Amino acid sequence: LAKTTQPISMDSYEGQEVNITCSHNNIATNDYITWYQQFPSQGPRFIIQGYKTKVTNEVASLFIPADRKSSTLSLPRVSLSDTAVYYCLVGEPPLTGGGNKLTFGTGTQLKVEL
Amino acid sequence: DTEVTQTPKHLVMGMTNKKSLKCEQHMGHRAMYWYKQKAKKPPELMFVYSYEKLSINESVPSRFSPECPNSSLLNLHLHALQPEDSALYLCASSQDLSRGGPVEQYFGPGTRLTVT
Numbered sequence: 001l002a003k004t005t006q007p008i009s010m011d012s013y014e015g016q017e018v019n020i021t022c023s024h025n026n027i028a029t030n031d032y033i034t035w036y037q038q039f040p041s042q043g044p045r046f047i048i049q050g051y052k053t054k055v056t057n058e059v060a061s062l063f064i065p066a067d068r069k070s071s072t073l074s075l076p077r078v079s080l081s082d083t084a085v086y087y088c089l090v091g092e093p094p095l096t097g098g099g100n101k102l103t104f105g106t107g108t109q110l111k112v113e114l
Numbered sequence: 115d116t117e118v119t120q121t122p123k124h125l126v127m128g129m130t131n132k133k134s135l136k137c138e139q140h141m142g143h144r145a146m147y148w149y150k151q152k153a154k155k156p157p158e159l160m161f162v163y164s165y166e167k168l169s170i171n172e173s174v175p176s177r178f179s180p181e182c183p184n185s186s187l188l189n190l191h192l193h194a195l196q197p198e199d200s201a202l203y204l205c206a207s208s209q210d211l212s213r214g215g216p217v218e219q220y221f222g223p224g225t226r227l228t229v230t
Contacts, residue, residue: 034218043205044219093145093211105156
């Protein structure tokens with residue numbers, strides 16, 4: 001099981017860039033790194049996914065160093081609506097075998113204020 | 115349509131009741147999942163269906179019985195539940211798992227279950 005470690009909570013202000021780091025020291029060769037966002041009483045929503053280096057989409061960037069033992073989710077210019085729990089997942093999808101099982105970590109509660 | 119729908123949104127049931135949760139997706143996904151989420155905890159995987167066949171059961175008690183009638187529907191039948199089973203039950207779907215590689219899971223809004 002790929003254990004992930006994230007900060008329990010983070011606070012920020014509107015317009016700032018937020019970086020949430022996830023540690024995953026026992027990441028396996030076939031494991032991908034995926035981040036989800038979850039609002040209260042809703043299902044998680046996919047944000048971004050990567051294997052190595054840097055991935056960017058319309059909402060976030062994901063930075064993965066060469067050793068892949070950590071990753072950083074970067075949210076540019078956050079707003080109040082970005083207040084949510086952010087989960088880092090490391091592993092392989094079910095049934096593929098060989099790597100770590102894809103499991104939700106404890107998550108980071110991000111609070112954005114005015 | 116990138117939506118996973120779940121019904122009902124809320125369910126209150128007694129310990130002797132039998133009820134069912136329903137999940138539907140029309141994205142052509144061939145993998146469907148049930149998760150259980152307790153308050154302030156991460157989602158925990160319960161079951162995985164791949165091509166309408168149960169592929170993973172994470173040692174879930176038999177009072178939870180999943181069913182996948184076709185590629186778009188997923189049910190979770192509930193019987194003789196305990197109060198500690200009260201939680202948010204999430205359904206998700208994703209692309210074909212047999213291809214390997216990364217998958218993006220699409221989650222429904224969940225069913226808030228209270229067992230009295």
